[in-house]
Amino acid sequence: MTWIAFKPVKLTIVAPDGFTVEQEATTNNIGEFTVDIGTHKKGNYTIYAHYLGVEEMLQPSEATVIILAVEELTETKLEMTAPETVVPVGTNVVVSAKLTVEFPPV
Amino acid sequence: MGFWDWLKRLLDWLSGPFRPRFRKTKLRLSPVVRSGPTGSEIVVLGQLMEAEKLTAIANAEVAVKVTDPKGAIDQYFAMTDNVGMFSIKVGLFVEGNYTVHVEYMGDGDRYLACEASTMLVCKPVLVPTTLVLTPSATEARVGDTVTITATLSS
Numbered sequence: 001m002t003w004i005a006f007k008p009v010k011l012t013i014v015a016p017d018g019f020t021v022e023q024e025a026t027t028n029n030i031g032e033f034t035v036d037i038g039t040h041k042k043g044n045y046t047i048y049a050h051y052l053g054v055e056e057m058l059q060p061s062e063a064t065v066i067i068l069a070v071e072e073l074t075e076t077k078l079e080m081t082a083p084e085t086v087v088p089v090g091t092n093v094v095v096s097a098k099l100t101v102e103f104p105p106v
Numbered sequence: 107m108g109f110w111d112w113l114k115r116l117l118d119w120l121s122g123p124f125r126p127r128f129r130k131t132k133l134r135l136s137p138v139v140r141s142g143p144t145g146s147e148i149v150v151l152g153q154l155m156e157a158e159k160l161t162a163i164a165n166a167e168v169a170v171k172v173t174d175p176k177g178a179i180d181q182y183f184a185m186t187d188n189v190g191m192f193s194i195k196v197g198l199f200v201e202g203n204y205t206v207h208v209e210y211m212g213d214g215d216r217y218l219a220c221e222a223s224t225m226l227v228c229k230p231v232l233v234p235t236t237l238v239l240t241p242s243a244t245e246a247r248v249g250d251t252v253t254i255t256a257t258l259s260s
C-alpha cells in the first residue's frame with residue numbers, strides 16, 4: 001500500500017435536514033486529512049468523500065460514513081426506601097419510591 | 107456502311123447488355139470500444155456490403171493490417187460470413203494509437219475494391235485507489251463535534 005500525498009479530495013456533508021455543504025481537503029504527506037463535523041440537529045449526518053484520480057495513472061475512489069446525532073438525555077434518579085429491611089414473616093412493609101430529575105445548571 | 111463501322115456497331119451491341127457491371131462496395135468497421143488499457147484486447151466488427159443496396163457480400167476475403175504505435179505491422183486475411191460480417195481482435199500491448207486497416211480487393215466479375223480504417227487507443231493501466239473514512243464516533247450527542255480522519259492510498 002502506498003499513501004497518496006498532497007492530493008485533493010472532495011467532501012460532501014449532508015445534515016439530517018438535507019442541508020448540504022461541499023468542501024475540499026488535501027491529503028498530507030502520509031495520505032491523510034481530518035475534518036471536524038459539528039452536529040447541530042439530531043439525525044444522520046452523511047459524509048461522502050470522492051477522490052477524482054489522476055488521468056491515465058490513478059483510478060478514482062470514494063467512501064461514505066454516517067454519524068448519528070442524538071439528543072442529550074437528562075439524567076433521572078429513582079430512589080426506594082423501606083422503613084425496615086429485616087422483618088418477621090407476615091409483616092407488611094410499605095416501600096416508598098421517588099423519581100427525580102436534575103436539570104443541569106444554566 | 108463499311109466493314110469497320112459494322113464491326114464497331116457489333117462490338118457496341120455486344121458490350122451493351124453483356125458488358126460486366128461492377129458494383130461499388132463498402133467496408134464498415136465498428137470497434138466495440140475505441141480505447142483500452144495495456145494488456146487488453148479490443149474487438150473490431152467489420153461488414154462488407156454493396157455500396158448502393160447495402161446487401162451483404164458473403165464469403166469474401168479481406169486483407170487486415172494492424173499497425174501498432176511503434177510501427178510494427180500484423181497482416182492477415184479474414185473471411186466474411188454469410189451476412190458479410192467478420193471480426194478482428196486487436197491486442198493492446200504498447201501505449202499509443204493502433205491503426206486497423208482493412209482492404210477488399212474486389213471480385214473480378216462483380217465487385218469493385220474498397221477499404222476502411224479505424225484507430226484504437228492503448229492507455230496505461232490505472233492504479234486502483236482506496237479512500238477510507240474513520241470517524242472518532244459513529245454516534246454523538248447533538249452539539250458534539252466528530253472528527254473524521256480520511257486516508258487515501260493505492
